[in-house]
Amino acid sequence: KNQVEQSPQSLIILEGKNCTLQCNYTVSPFSNLRWYKQDTGRGPVSLTIMTFSENTKSNGRYTATLDADTKQSSLHITASQLSDSASYICVVSNNDMRFGAGTRLTVKP
Amino acid sequence: DAGVIQSPRHEVTEMGQEVTLRCKPISGHNSLFWYRQTMMRGLELLIYFNNNVPIDDSGMPEDRFSAKMPNASFSTLKIQPSEPRDSAVYFCASSPSTAYSNQPQHFGDGTRLSIL
Numbered sequence: 001k002n003q004v005e006q007s008p009q010s011l012i013i014l015e016g017k018n019c020t021l022q023c024n025y026t027v028s029p030f031s032n033l034r035w036y037k038q039d040t041g042r043g044p045v046s047l048t049i050m051t052f053s054e055n056t057k058s059n060g061r062y063t064a065t066l067d068a069d070t071k072q073s074s075l076h077i078t079a080s081q082l083s084d085s086a087s088y089i090c091v092v093s094n095n096d097m098r099f100g101a102g103t104r105l106t107v108k109p
Numbered sequence: 110d111a112g113v114i115q116s117p118r119h120e121v122t123e124m125g126q127e128v129t130l131r132c133k134p135i136s137g138h139n140s141l142f143w144y145r146q147t148m149m150r151g152l153e154l155l156i157y158f159n160n161n162v163p164i165d166d167s168g169m170p171e172d173r174f175s176a177k178m179p180n181a182s183f184s185t186l187k188i189q190p191s192e193p194r195d196s197a198v199y200f201c202a203s204s205p206s207t208a209y210s211n212q213p214q215h216f217g218d219g220t221r222l223s224i225l
Contacts, residue, residue: 031209043113043200043216044152051211089152093209096165099152 003027004092006100014108017080021103023073023090035064035075036089038102044089047075080107111135113217115201121223127189130220133182134203142214143176143186144200152200157208158184164208191224198222 003026013019025033032051036044048057048064050073056065061078077084085107090100114133122128134141143155156166161178169176173192178184188195198219206212 032211034213041218043202043218045216046213049211049213091152095209096167097154097208099154101151 004090004098004100006088006090006103008103009101010104010106012106012108013080015080015082019077019080019105021075021077021088021105023075023100025071025073025090025092025098027092027094027098028071030092030094032093033064033066033073034091034093035062035073036091037062038087038089040086047088077105082107082109113201113203113215115199115217115220117220118218119221119223121225122191123225124192125190126224127187128191128195128222128224130186130199130201130222132184132186132201132217134184134201135215136182138203138205138215139181140204140207140214141178141184142202142204142208143184144202144216145197146200146219147197155186159207193224196222196224 005024007022034049035047037047038044047059047062050057050066063076066073087102087104089102092098116131139160141158146152155168156176157164158178176186198221200216200219202214202216204212204214
């Protein structure tokens with residue numbers, strides 16, 4: 001069983017709407033949890049990095065939250081834009097890296 | 110800032126051939142990573158170098174895969190002999206710190222490898 005589970009697998013929303021992506025993990029303890037955005041045909045780009053002790057981290061319209069008690073993280077995207085269409089990958093690091101399978105987000109006009 | 114540069118962007122070759130993928134990390138970064146991404150398995154870390162020294166190669170699938178980092182500005186990932194199941198996108202990334210630190214990793218745009 002993968003130690004990092006992301007949901008939903010895919011999501012379609014209308015431009016301007018908000019959305020929330022989920023990442024549940026069993027890795028414990030961990031040094032940090034990262035969210036990446038990956039455009040089609042490109043490499044992943046780092047959005048946020050949170051340590052075990054942080055609850056929230058923002059990067060523009062992207063806000064990541066972390067609940068270490070429930071072992072859940074979420075990535076909230078505000079006022080979505082067409083350029084937000086991409087895959088979003090959650091990665092949990094301790095002495096190795098555990099990758100989620102990603103959520104494929106499509107933003108439609 | 111040129112970013113991480115990978116070459117070639119695309120490679121198509123026949124089974125059994127040797128394949129060499131190349132990576133130039135961001136200047137000043139002391140950690141370099143090779144990843145593989147497929148639809149079935151997602152993103153996987155193959156090997157991680159720090160200060161040109163391989164630190165963790167536990168993700169290298171088998172002896173057909175080898176990676177080198179002869180200097181701070183260049184790394185190669187070699188597959189010999191290649192097999193169809195090696196078809197994937199291979200990413201190189203670099204970071205100004207160690208693998209599991211709180212510094213971001215910067216990815217190249219990958220090499221799309223197809224083994225026929």
